[in-house]
Amino acid sequence: MAWRLRLAPEKTNIDFFKIQWLTFGGSMALMVAAFVFWGMYGLNFGIDFKGGTTIRTESTQAVDVGAYRKALDGLAIGDVVITEVFDPTFRADQHVAQVRVSSADAEQAVGEEAVGAVQAALTALDPAIKFPSVETVGPKVSGELVKTSVLAVATTSILIMLYIWMRFEWQFALGAVLALLHDVFITVGIFALFQIKFDLTIIAALLTILGYSINDTVVVFDRLRENLIKYKTMPLKEVMNLSVNETLSRTLMTSLTTLIAVGAMLVFGGDVIRGFSFAIFIGVVLGTYSSVYVAKNIVLMIGLDRSDKPKNGRPSDHEFANIDA
Structure with a gap:
């Protein structure tokens, strides 16, 4: 057995x-x-609910999330979320990441100065890095x-x-x-x-x-x-x-x-x-x-009503009980 x-x-x-x-x-x-x-x-709302900016990065060097986060430490910005992006259509030397930054002030959107500081810090880490797109979500959204x-x-x-x-x-x-x-x-x-x-x-x-x-x-x-x-x-x-x-x-x-x-x-x-x-x-x-x-x-x-109450001509505990769902 x-x-x-x-x-x-x-x-x-x-x-x-x-x-x-x-x-x-x-x-x-x-x-x-x-x-x-x-x-x-x-x-503790994240960027999705507080508003922030998503910076897309692209480089020929491999993405090191830890190094990126360390490079951004000390900047006058809010929370930072770094995610490496994978896509089968990318070239072998195409390494993409998304850097999501929230504002230090929840009532304000991320300013151009903060975005520039992030880009400068990442460029100092990887001179080959590029920033194809920058998208901002405001507090209202x-x-x-x-x-x-x-x-x-x-x-x-x-x-x-x-x-x-x-x-x-x-x-x-x-x-x-x-x-x-x-x-x-x-x-x-x-x-x-x-x-x-x-x-x-x-x-x-x-x-x-x-x-x-x-x-x-x-x-x-x-x-x-x-x-x-x-x-x-x-x-x-x-x-x-x-x-x-x-x-x-x-x-x-x-x-x-x-x-x-x-x-x-x-x-x-x-x-x-x-x-x-x-x-x-x-x-x-x-x-x-x-x-x-x-x-x-x-x-x-x-409590439940356990009395026998036939419904629709058949004995059932509920009129929808035999629905096949």
Whole structure:
């Protein structure tokens, strides 16, 4: 018989409600703390949200990001993000980078003097360097990006809630979305607490977290719906425990394999994607936790109507339950 790795026994009987005052209560406390950190420290916005200038460089010499950053140290400029650009159409001796510079004053755009100082410092390092393009994003455009990012997260949450409502019941939809917001708010709170750079890549990470977390929650809810039909007289809390236990092995395996991939990105991905990888890593952990301890607790508190109500001429727990989606 082939040996198979199991992260959990084939059958478990864990009472996930036994210490709900600690698990669910702790989650609520963390959300409150996240808002407090957000209010006290604010977010350390990157160039995308503060405004800045992108200077494209081109040289016959290889790009040394560390040397570029060292050459720009001490200049009267704000944050600097240096990214080497790769393209299969580039010549063998064509080395391109993007130097993104934010203004030292968040209310002002990067001035020509600051751009000139950056170009002079890089030219002193590499006399062969050229500057094909210089693009500036002002604070007004950055403010619009902030609003658009918030709108993207809010719209995604609403659409997910509508889908879950159609697929299950409104109680499931509310529980799922509140669990998603739990994951997002705590992640943002961690970024505020440690003042980690917050830019558009983090927004992409938050949207990815929403997708990952709802996938895990839907698996639990789908099993819960099947068991609600199967065990009509079993108390709701026990049906929920049974459903989470039955999907526990799948939940742990999915989370572990995802964390291995994201952990590799976090360790070996470098500075450019470190913030993104960190957000995803935290989000996967929180998403797994909320699927087990948060979403179903909210549904339990709201309650479910378990009476038999045939709809559309067939016995079903929900009129949309048999949609193939």
